Amino acid sequence: MGKDKSAFNLKTPKGTRDWAGADTLLRDRIFNTIADVFRRHGGTALDTPVFELRDILAGKYGEDSKLIYDLQDQGGELCSLRYDLTVPFARWLAMNPEVRSIKRYHIAKVYRRDQPAVAKGRMREFYQCDFDIAGAQADPMVPDAEVLKIINEVFSGLGWDGRYTIKINHRKVLDGLFEVCGVPQDKIRPISSAVDKLDKLPWAEVRKEMVESKGLDPEAADKIETYVSKKGRKDLLQDLLKDEALMANASAKQGIEEMGLLMDYLEAFGVLESISFDLSLARGLDYYTGVIYEVVTEGSAPTVSTSAPEAQTLQKSGKKAKAATGDDDDRSNDPTIGVGSIAAGGRYDNLVGMFSPKAQIPCVGISFGVDRIFSITKARMERENNGNVRSSEVDVFVMAFGGKGFSGMLKERMEISKSLWNANIKAEFSYKLKPKPQQQFNAAESSGIPFAVILGEDELAAGQVKIKEMGLDKDHPEKEGVSVDIKNLVDEVKTRLARKASANTTPEAAAAGVANLTVNDENQ
Amino acid sequence: MGKDKSAFNLKTPKGTRDWAGADTLLRDRIFNTIADVFRRHGGTALDTPVFELRDILAGKYGEDSKLIYDLQDQGGELCSLRYDLTVPFARWLAMNPEVRSIKRYHIAKVYRRDQPAVAKGRMREFYQCDFDIAGAQADPMVPDAEVLKIINEVFSGLGWDGRYTIKINHRKVLDGLFEVCGVPQDKIRPISSAVDKLDKLPWAEVRKEMVESKGLDPEAADKIETYVSKKGRKDLLQDLLKDEALMANASAKQGIEEMGLLMDYLEAFGVLESISFDLSLARGLDYYTGVIYEVVTEGSAPTVSTSAPEAQTLQKSGKKAKAATGDDDDRSNDPTIGVGSIAAGGRYDNLVGMFSPKAQIPCVGISFGVDRIFSITKARMERENNGNVRSSEVDVFVMAFGGKGFSGMLKERMEISKSLWNANIKAEFSYKLKPKPQQQFNAAESSGIPFAVILGEDELAAGQVKIKEMGLDKDHPEKEGVSVDIKNLVDEVKTRLARKASANTTPEAAAAGVANLTVNDENQ
Structure with a gap:
């Protein structure tokens, strides 16, 4: 994009971009594909304001709260731009007590005053496509299974069959596993954060962080390794069911049994082949309480290595901790920051209750990182069609x-x-x-x-x-x-x-x- | 919507709302109808950031600039939320000098820290649906005619045939007419603003404002009356062509001839019957330079009198002048504030040049006030179907x-x-x-x-x-x-x-x- 020398600084604000021409056409088709799946499953659209009262967002994002954009105090209420679509959804549920169950979707931009890495597509303004099922009337793992079916339909709809894996795990399995390995209660969150880096770092480095930075007993770390290296489907489930130490832990037992139920349901939905039960998956956000999942695409990553955005919906707290208010772009080419996942989510049963204790509503959902899905799709189309994508639809x-x-x-x-x-x-x-x-x-x-x-x-x-x-x-x-x-x-x-x-x-x-x-x- | 008593103030910020359920479904159908027409005419989507550098917006909205939402200075650039979609489009054109002509559409929310009138649907966050044709390669009135054809197709698509009128006028006709009536150059804008109120106020009051507040010679005011009471189509055009005083004024002559050309083209497009050449139409915004138009719907207004929103995209500066930063809602039930138009626009040939003198690109466009179109459509559907609109699409x-x-x-x-x-x-x-x-x-x-x-x-x-x-x-x-x-x-x-x-x-x-x-x- 050319820059005209004039009295104006002709640009968009740092970390934002215009969407025009063929990019917009392709992006809208991706949106339509995703929204069609959401509606097919009974999803209804919710559209919330781009800014919320500042108190609504406060205390929801931990140390990432410093990345929230505030509106200037021009008299009246103090407001901030939304940081994600989940907290506004929980606020809406708490505000509307007549809604006890709903499938809602929301496709919209969110705002994070993070250090942008434009080359990787990590922006300050970016899109999220969220689908969540809220309601107390469900039996365990039934809506969870439907969310995984939805992930499968979205990527099928996008033509990605065979090109992605849904990694799943369960917070209760993880918590129980850490207890069984001898991790003290107050170290469970930090150790979980360390495990979460295993998709980017080798075990030796993660172990070093656990033992040296976080003071974990080396023996406990070694026990953790025997678990977090495990991946599988029903085979892994059978292994865990036979693990007496784990099954003696109430949390682990509940989690493992729920994973068994989930796999039964995934089989009925015909999507068991798309998943990988992966004990190294931990997910950063604190509010997850049950099953968690992340979608990764391996084959497609190298071809878009210079332009692939991080799936920003899915950035993990650990990686954002250093980013702050400065305007320098020093981390933008850091190769240690991987491309991340293209969709992620999980069960969060306590978030709505933070707004209204009487309105405790269990929820499970998924957020698609459209910017990254867009980049991969665009690179693939350009490669296969010599880059000639029309910007107009005129016939x-x-x-x-x-x-x-x-x-x-x-x-x-x-x-x-x-x-x-x-x-x-x-x-x-x-x-x-x-x-x-x-x-x-x-x-x-x-x-x-x-x-x-x-x-x-x-x-x-x-x-x-x-x-x-x-x-x-x-x-x-x-x-x-x-x-x-x-x-x-x-x-x-x-x-x-x-x-x-x-x-x-x-x-x-x-x-x-x-x-x-x-x-x-x-x-x- | 219920309000839960909790530590949180569970509400959306003042002047904003959530869109949920059947409302969202209906609103999205309206968006789709409008976007289909835009694309049928070769429109491509442009999506700009929700905030712009503050300098980009400065000096574009006159005294309404005080209604702009600023982001807090948290280090880095100073930014503000967009006030409309036209200035970001002009900024984008100036930034992309390789684009010399384009038809672009943009459906998005804009932000005005105006005094909200929720009962009338006048909000601080609301939607605009804009279509604009930019390009220097057009002969006079050809794209202008296509924009009017688009208005016609949108309201046909919405099922409003026979229920709306497109009022059109021409800035050059108006300016010439004021000159011919003896309005001094420095009073042309204020007198034009007074004329703009004729859709809400009787002539006597407008005349009083002209003479008493704005110091116009009463004789000039009386001459103005003979013109601004005129409405018609080709008949009015014939009258004006025979008006020797008017045709002796270079500005008026050019405007009248262009209106003749426009009507020829509207005839070819089959939409002449939808328009009313109305010499009282003035439009508030300063940046219009040629044809201007506003769409009004008469029959539908009374049925939605308590809930009809103002077409906020179209609020006129004069009416907003008093609104400011306070949080009181005193004007919300003021019956003198009419429902306004449901779409409006015109030609603006100098706006892009404000960003980049070298990039002078003439433009003509239309903005649809979706919130008001939504309210009228909803009221009509509820009346005709006993209010039973489904919130889900599940079959x-x-x-x-x-x-x-x-x-x-x-x-x-x-x-x-x-x-x-x-x-x-x-x-x-x-x-x-x-x-x-x-x-x-x-x-x-x-x-x-x-x-x-x-x-x-x-x-x-x-x-x-x-x-x-x-x-x-x-x-x-x-x-x-x-x-x-x-x-x-x-x-x-x-x-x-x-x-x-x-x-x-x-x-x-x-x-x-x-x-x-x-x-x-x-x-x-």
Whole structure:
């Protein structure tokens, strides 16, 4: 983006960006794919204000609270920009006691005055796509299983089958496991934070942090290692059920039995193959009370290594601790900050009660990190289509040609455009009174518009116009276009658009739920 | 909404609201209708940050600048929340000099620290839906005509045919007219502001303001009256073309000729009947330089008189001048504040140049006041459908019944739900292991879900389930449901949904572009 030298500092604020052109089209298709899944499961949209009373946010984010954007005190209430979509949802539930159960989704921007890393897409303003199930009327693990089914449907809808893994664990299993290994109560959270880094650091370093920084008994650390290296599905579950030490711990026992129930349900939903029960998954946020999960994509990470954003919805407290108010960007190229997960969530049964003790409502939910999903999808599409993604969706350019003394036929172009619009066909025409033929072709080609409707004076007098498909080979029989009666124009255009759409839909685009994002393959 | 007595002040900030349930569904359908029209005309989405550098907004809104929300200075850049979507668009154009022409749309919230009037829907956080055409390559009035065609298509899409009028005028006609009437140059803006109040106040009061407050020669005021009482279409144009005094004024002459051109184009687009050339329309914002327009709806206003919001996108400076920082709500019930317009816009050729003199790009656009359109649509739907608007879109509730020792068939319900979801059918089931029949029926009925799929142990053993349409008359042949083979379930459900949808679509709903917002007419 160019920068004009003027009296104004022409830029967006640090850590924010404009979304324009093909990026926005692709991003909106991702939103639509995700929202379709949410609605299919009975989700209803909730839209809360972008700022909340400051007290609502206070005490919810631990040391990350310093990353909250405050509004200036201009008289009246003190407000702050939302930091996530979960706390506003909990506030809304507490405020509306008549709502005892709901499936709600919310797709919106959140704000974190974090140190941005623009190259990685870690921004101060970024999108979250959240789906949560609230309600006391559920039996254990039933809504939890549905949330995992939703994750599966979203990534299927995006065409990512086989390219992602849902890591799951259970807070009660973890807590019990730490107790069994001899971690003192007051060290359980810090040790859990250390374990949470195992997706980025080798065991030796994590162990060092546990023993040297956090003062854990080395023997306890070694016991932890025997557990947190375990991954699996029903096999791991069987191992744990046979582990007498673990099963003697009430918390671990409850967690393990719930994981068994969950796997049964995941089997019924047909999504057991997508998950990995991973005892090293800990998740940063304190408010989780049950099952927790993170979605990772391995194969796709290297190809977008320079532009892949962190899934910011999912940044872990530990990694943000150092970021603060300065305006320098020193960590932006730090390779030790990994790409992170592309979706994450879990069960949080106590958050609503923080607002209203009488309104204790158990919840379970998922947040998709759309910015990172976008970057990976875009990189993949560019790689597979030579980078030619259209920025416009227009299907027809209405043009007119004529010889000397040609009127330009503006009103006739307007009338033809009108009939196309009224038939719900996306159309444009030149705003010039007498546009040159080449100008009109260039306008259509540079936007990748697939069809031209061409008006000529003689043809129009005979009640006809020409439809020309752009970019046909020079020996194609319809290269010069086909004359049709004006009264059939709409049907003729629709037939050709349908034909073109089915021919143009790449399996990738179809699978990605972005079939309408047609590819401009005739010019750059 | 209930308020819980707790340590927290459980509310949204003053002048903001949550959008939930049926309101959100209806609002999203309105957004979709509008965005479909925008895209049909080649519009591409632009999404800018919710806050801008403070300097970007400075000097763009005159005395309304005091209504801008500032972010607190927490180190780094000084930022403010956007006040409209037009200035961020102009900033983006100035920043991206490679974009010389674009049709862009933007649907987003804007922020004004105005005195809220919640009963009228005048909020501090509210939505704007903007479409603008930028570009120097257009011949006069061609894009302007397309914007008016877009207004027409939006209100047609919303089912408002015959219920709205697009008032149009031209800044150059107005300026010339004031000159011809003897208004001194330095009084043209204040007199224009006074004229702008003619939609709310009788001429006598406006005249008084002109003469007594603004010191206009009474003779000039009387001359103005002869013009601003004029409305029409081509007839008014003919009158003005014959007005020698007016045609001798260069500004008026240019404006009148452009209005003639515009009407020709509106005729070609078939929308001349929707407009009213109204010499009393002045519009508050200073930056308009050519054609201006406002959409008013008369018939619908009285029915929503207590809840109709002002079209806030369109509030006129004069009316906001008194609103400021206090937290009292004294003007909220002031009946002299009218409901205002539901969409407004015009040509602004100099705004982009304020950011970058080299990037002078003429623009013309329209902003739809969605909050008010929503209120009117909602009131109309409630009136016509007895207020039964569903808050959920779910089509099928999967249930199971059984006798003593009944297992609850949870996994079977999960498997049936899975097959419905995988076929893109919206479905829910109870999260209880052993839900009672009545609980399941109540859950389906209270959400207005039209179909139940009922599992029974004997039927399932025979490979069958029952489909039951909810709320059928007791003597309807399918009252007790129809048994179908599980392998045909998806097709059987789809057939019934399609049949139900076509039967349920009221002409009103279809016309309103809200056909999918099915009406729950079997229970409240």
